[in-house]
Amino acid sequence: MDDLLVALCGNPALPPALVDRLIGLAAENAAATAAATAGKNADVRAMVAGNPATPPETLVVLVANDPPAAVCRVCEQEPIPFRHDPDCLRGDCTLPPGARCTGSHESAVHNLRHRAVDNPSTPAGTVARLAVDPPLALRYALAARPDLPHWAAERLVTDPAPGVRHTLAENPGLAPDLIERLAGDPLAPVRQRLARNPALPLAVLARLTGTTRIGPVLLPRVAAATEAEVRDLAASADPELRMLVAVRRDLPDDVRDALAEDPDAKVVAAVAGHPGLAGAVLGRMVAVHGVRVNCQVAGNPDAPADLLRQLARGIPRVPKALREIARHPNADAATLELCLATVEPSDYRARAIAAGHPALPPGRIAALLADPDPRVAESAAGNPSLPVAAMIRLVSDRERPARP
Incomplete structure (x- = not known):
């Protein structure tokens, strides 16, 4: 054939x-x-x-x-x-x-x-x-099968190849007793992958937070939690669990507001982007926790213009927060000027983002076409508030034949 x-x-x-x-x-x-x-x-x-x-x-x-x-x-x-x-060197070899x-x-x-x-x-x-006696490459493939028999999955729980256990840990068909065993795996990457298993019991997740760095990510099991489970997680004495549930963006209002007042900065940072938080609440977050929550507050869709301006003036300047401010629809011209006034190399991306914001005055946008940073000039050229006259000049300048 x-x-x-x-x-x-x-x-x-x-x-x-x-x-x-x-x-x-x-x-x-x-x-x-x-x-x-x-x-x-x-x-x-x-x-x-x-x-x-x-x-x-x-x-x-x-x-x-x-x-x-x-x-x-x-x-x-x-x-x-x-x-x-x-390492065959034959050119015609297939x-x-x-x-x-x-x-x-x-x-x-x-x-x-x-x-x-x-x-x-x-x-x-x-x-x-x-699955009786598979070679390594086949064990990787078997570990990903949700319908893998219990006896075969049990063998893979203690597989000497970390990558096999890593793959197995995220298998949604894994039995609860095998999930329990993998929660004690000596390698953190295996436990981190287990935390992302949609079949993970919340009791096992509570164990993992004490041994494994997970970070503020929305885990599948937390995303699927019922309202009762959400409330239990939000009321946990473990700040890691409170942080993990705070990442959700569909929290009941009372749970969201309670997490916004949490004494732990990582919990507050996790909930800070949740829609519906009042401007006063966002302001208190910044007042209490400072730069630890600035980026997340700046990314909140309901952050008011005056708070964004306050964050843009903040010292030390936080490049990621400046980028969030520069793209925020509530940022006004004065706030955008603060983003454009950056002097550190790490802040330059915020300048380019701010140059494309339609809240800038048309004359200011036209002036940015001559900015020495080509990224800023290009962003200004794509700004929908750029005056038509400036657009015409750009085209006309490039239509003129080059001088010999």
């Missing part, structure tokens, strides 16, 4: 009827799907095994590899036993690095199994058979 048809075998839009026909092309005298999977080309089988359009019953036969394929790309091109040099065949088409069979495990159409029972 030519390379074009091999590639077609991997097309996810391939109709099921064509799957059987393509397998038949690789077989001699094949009359049915089961017989067709005994086709001679192992690489064609591998491509079909990875196609989500392949019927489950066909995948079962392919993974069983009975009877074995007759040929693969390696033994079609080279005398066996053969292992392709990963074999993948490390491809090998000793007569059993090892590389193609491994590729078939890997593709079958990655294929959601492969039945769970077939996947289970591949």
